[in-house]
Amino acid sequence: MIDDNDRAWMREAINLAKTKGTAPQDTPIAAIIVLNGRELSRAVNETEETCDATAHAEMMAFRGAGPAHGDMDLRGATLYSTLQPCGMCTMASIWAKVGRIVYGAGRGDVHQMYFEDRHLDTMDFIKDAFRNDLVLEGGCLRAECAALYFAPGDEVPVDEQGNL
Numbered sequence: 001m002i003d004d005n006d007r008a009w010m011r012e013a014i015n016l017a018k019t020k021g022t023a024p025q026d027t028p029i030a031a032i033i034v035l036n037g038r039e040l041s042r043a044v045n046e047t048e049e050t051c052d053a054t055a056h057a058e059m060m061a062f063r064g065a066g067p068a069h070g071d072m073d074l075r076g077a078t079l080y081s082t083l084q085p086c087g088m089c090t091m092a093s094i095w096a097k098v099g100r101i102v103y104g105a106g107r108g109d110v111h112q113m114y115f116e117d118r119h120l121d122t123m124d125f126i127k128d129a130f131r132n133d134l135v136l137e138g139g140c141l142r143a144e145c146a147a148l149y150f151a152p153g154d155e156v157p158v159d160e161q162g163n164l
């Protein structure tokens with residue numbers, strides 16, 4: 001259940017995302033990992049800056065959270081992401097053993113360019129995992145998060161579409 005505490009962390013994530021800019025072309029995607037009320041790490045999407053297709057905000061946050069925690073096992077932690085995690089970041093969440101993923105804008109709120117698979121959804125990756133204790137909750141400050149991204153019907157130049 002998404003509560004005020006979650007909304008406060010998501011607001012932090014939105015503000016962090018906006019440090020990259022507020023236009024979809026700026027890729028304002030951010031993630032924060034919180035354990036026992038304490039922030040372990042925060043990160044923005046850095047794919048273009050680092051020439052690294054895996055440098056999604058969530059992946060960068062995992063790279064910070066492990067060392068901050070002194071353990072790659074983030075059991076009990078919550079991953080906040082302004083955008084529904086892609087398959088890669090969902091799988092990383094499973095490997096990192098976070099307990100909960102809370103995201104803002106969902107797949108239906110944004111352009112398809114943000115996802116690699118035509119049909120498989122974040123939940124599809126999770127439901128078949130060996131772990132059965134990972135909770136996924138979307139729609140936290142949905143409208144504010146969705147406003148940062150290309151919308152479903154937007155005409156997006158092909159060279160802006162990272163999944164093509």
Ligand SMILES: [Zn+2]
Binds near residue numbers: 057085087
């Ligand atoms: Zn991702």
